[in-house]
């Protein structure tokens with residue numbers, strides 16, 4: 711029995727003897743099936759293929775963990791370290807012994823949560839490597855869980871303080887359960903927001919953007935964008951960490967979110 715991993719979206723599946731027939735995550739209009747057809751790999755195959763975890767400090771108390779060379783969507787997870795425990799926001803497909811040792815040295819993982827289902831990836835394998843850390847999945851997105859597990863706790867979408875000063879906030883948009891994570895002590899105490907692609911830091915790093923589908927370029931409606939802005943409004947933050955290496959907005963982020971939403975809504979004629 712194997713836990714097969716989709717080679718296009720990177721999501722790990724429940725144990726099976728042979729690869730699943732289809733990947734519902736990729737068949738969803740927000741993603742796409744690979745051009746060579748549905749293909750699968752496994753954690754052991756990724757290791758044999760030479761993949762490694764890439765662990766880097768983003769700022770004191772915040773560590774990024776990616777995969778090198780880039781695999782599937784190419785995102786990196788974020789591990790926020792606090793005196794009350796560590797939280798992993800977003801996940802990746804691969805986890806090697808070196809990364810496990812480094813994360814343990816940083817204090818392990820007390821909770822795992824996500825921006826959205828494209829980044830659930832190998833969440834159960836990660837949880838098992840860190841004492842069955844609880845995995846928070848919004849109730850609204852439970853149909854997108856491809857490897858059910860007893861570590862998964864379905865969450866009603868109300869703001870949830872996972873450890874003191876680290877709060878999971880549902881904002882919707884890209885997925886109904888899309889969420890951001892607020893770290894009050896981040897950015898030297900000015901507050902930081904982790905967003906994945908609940909809002910995407912664009913290459914100029916002065917704006918964010920919003921999409922129903924990023925690969926297929928399906929925009930969001932004005933009311934959905936306004937709901938995202940409203941969800942983060944009660945929180946103080948000066949910095950945004952996006953879902954990919956370097957896609958960060960180092961200061962002025964709260965005002966940039968408002969400005970970005972206005973610009974976008976103007977362009978879609980709202």
Ligand SMILES: [Zn+2]
Pocket residue numbers: 716717718719720721733734735736
């Ligand atoms: Zn897939």
Ligand SMILES: [Zn+2]
Pocket residue numbers: 826828884907924
């Ligand atoms: Zn996505």
